[in-house]
Amino acid sequence: MTKDHKDNLFSLIKSLTKSEKRQFKLYVGRLDVNQDSKFLNLFNFLDKASSYDEGAILKTAIVKKQQLANVKAHLYKQILISLKLNPSHQNIRSQIREQLDFASILYHKGLYKQSLKILDKSKEVAIQNEEKNLAYEIVELEKIIESQYITRSISTRADELAIQAKELSSLNVIASKLSNLSLQLYSFILKTGYVKNETESKLVTDYFVEHLPKYNIQDLGFREKLWLYNANLWYAFLMQDFLNCFKYASKWVKLFREYPNMIQLNPVFFLKGHNYLLEALFYIQNKSKFQDALIQFQITTAEKRFPKDENVQALTFLYLNLNSINLYFIDGSFEDGLKIIPKIESELNHYLNRLDIHHRMIFYYKFASMHFGAGNNKDCIFYLNKIISNKSLLMREDLQCFARVLNLVAHYEAGLDYHIETLLRSTYKFLLKINDLYEVQKEMIKFIRGLQDIYPQDIKSAFIKLHQKLKVYEDHPYERRAFLYLDIISWLESKIENKPVGQIIRDKYQLKVAGL
Template sequence: MSKIITSANQQNDALFVLIKSLTKSEKRQFNLYVGRLGGNIDAKFFSLFKFLEKLKVYDEKVIIGSGIVSKQQLSNLKAHLYKQILISLRLNPAHKNIRIQIREQLDFATVLYQKGLYKQSLKLLDKAKNMALDNEEKNIAYEIVELEKVIETQYITRSLSNRAGQLSIQAKELSQQNVIASKLSNLSLQLYSHLLQNGYVKNNEELEFVNEYFYSKLPKYDFKTLGFREKLWLYKAHLWFSFLTQDFLQSYKYAKKWVDLFKENNKLIVLHPVFYLKGINYLLEASFFVHKSSTFKHELAYFESEIEQNKIPLNTNTELLIFLYLYSNKLHLHFLEGTFSEGEYLVAIINDKINKYQNRLDDHYVVMLYYKIACLYFGMGKNQLCITYLQKIIRSKNLGSAEDLQCFARVLNLIAHYECGLDYDLEKQFIDTYKFLLKMENLQEVQKEFITSIRALSDVFPHEIKKEFKKIHTRLKKFENHPYEKRAFLYLDILSWLESKIENKPIALIIKEKSNRARKK
């Protein structure tokens, strides 16, 4: 883990990361673009591009030592190269999405307007506006209407009064929809930010605050007048609110609405593939949290079929998200069904892809995948391998917002050491875990109760151990559906582990039996 993080930090230069993200076709396009500029094929910026393309790790001393550019010129040359690459990418047909096409038409119309060719400008604007409205690009549509109004005041037509009225009404409607969309997107962003900074609500006081904040900021709206974009932000705001308040059934409801919205407007998947992918991931996550096994399997299979049929546009961004969401949820499926051993093949694939995407993968996602792999090995009874992956998380110093994962990794680490019979190391692990948990401001009762109980097991006689496990299970069971404590069981299935000790069965079998019972209900 530390190797990955160090490598990522060494290569976080914006230009270097951009060059390394280019596909073969994009590099070929850039070579052609530079060639068309004439006289630039031997220019310094192109020499710098070729040098950085071959460089494994970004190092300014090596770049300056190449003789391509002096230290004083490097900053300006990098800025120029960065701009030229972006221009080339903008010209690439693969990046010519609807939004860029509309912007292009608006730019052309502006040029025509400045030349006094009003009629031609209005014709292009009308075409661009229809494209914008058809594709829910209402901010650009509003810009276009405003420019149409400006031109109409200078290009006098016979139908000016009627035209002016139409444009005024259209501008007002678009403005109102943009205001609602802006308020909903602000609310969604603030809720997401609150979740990252403070985590889920932990008591009645926090719940009251979040409720008050959400309902006071939720704008008034007429649902019948909302378009795709406004509905999308509405569902997002409700989703984050439900996650914050740990109402995972509501999370499922709004994630489903989010995904269905795209399925009803298929062409917008092409325009907003990232939003669509995130919606799918939240739907799968919420299904997992509420143990909707059949729904989870169906949605995961549908997601895989869409990937196989290339229904989701592939670019460097979506390729990364597809990897994260697909393989995280493939692991979740084995957790749901207790088929841990059948999921072991995923480990090698995930590690290969972590290495492939390491320059662009956020540390938090890497740690999340390591934790899930550790859980997979724990479910298989391969506790030494479980500990190996947990140590990658525990020893990492650069996690920032992943404090929750650190906490659960340490608790699982304690259990895995206990299972391995590593008694000589157990006391040290307990002290380290306890020290870490004390630093956490939002330490949960489940965690306190559990680590205290685990430590006490060392003083229990072997013939009384099963009785002690039953006591721990009884103490923790009351938290399973607790509004503020149940989250602990989503990250670590402590109850199933305790039941496996009480019934003397593998944890995988306990989870499989629970899954089968749930399906029969």
């Protein structure tokens, strides 16, 4: 029975670094009785295995079948305890929790004064580091102890703790509501992408307004502001309001400059903020600011003091490389961009188990679009097939839609029209199934279907007519989303002017820079 990487214990063991494995064995070896234990023997076997094979485990006689589940559970727990003791996994949060545990032990032993002393210091650290949930938990324990041990040294102690608990609770409620709102908006964009019509726009706007809590910006700390900017940014992305995306992403990045100690404690949010800033700059086509932000991002993440755990490394890879690709799309320098694909694809294989399927599909779409822009249509089709063959319709339906539309165009460009009718039918059927058939897509499908009936001398006129039809949608609040995934207008202009699509985009960019 082979589960290959899907078994939780096996995945955990394979995620361990050499130093973590060494520490685990030292941790287990502190007791002589563990030297030949079943769970340690199982660890050594799985560490050497290339895949999880339950049958192979049982053949070794390390453990009987009826014992395997319990031994695996025990081994899993022991690995986590060992990791918890590793300095690389200890941070302010874990230190505060540890002190809270110590205080709780002292309290249960009746050593109230010692417990209160630890809690007071821990609370100060928690508040300084924006760990307000932990700070609230500490205050609640302080209240319990004070109710049994009155020092009489501070007559207003009860009032102080009550006020502090109320303030922390209020901020925790705001942070919770903002984080809930942000998460829900993020799920909207993962499920369906940008809003497609007035109905969706009203639905998202009403949801945002209804769930945005009342607040006074002066009362908010780092954590509350972070969630506030996060929620506003996702709302702006859904509405394709990229100037507001830039506004809130900039606030997000600036927040970390105001609280530099938060980078170590919240590296993931630091990375995400920079990524959203780069995305916004990409969509508003500001190459100079994009390059500056990308360079600053590269410098910061390369610093020795920047956190380097597995999750941070995977996200750093993801954001640096997606944005490195986007740099070439701004001015259409696709041929130059092709040079970085092999390196990224090679490194992508290393991170396959750490990146979700949605982000892997985005890489493939970027690769496909880069090849399409460079005129390599068969390579474009190769990467699009990786997306189209993915059956998870809940994952980025918008990406699935435009992959199919680009696939049609690439097949036409590559001269692979012997089964274009089948592709047209399957694409049309897919778009109808998920209710994502809009004017730009309708016109594209209608055009490609009619190409076989157009005489060669009339092809250019047909491209001109389609260009005129689609041009009116370029600034349409909902139809313009099509052009964020596939620059159909530039492709049509390349056919009309008989120039490479990359050259068309470069010429447009130069005109924009010149202010014409």
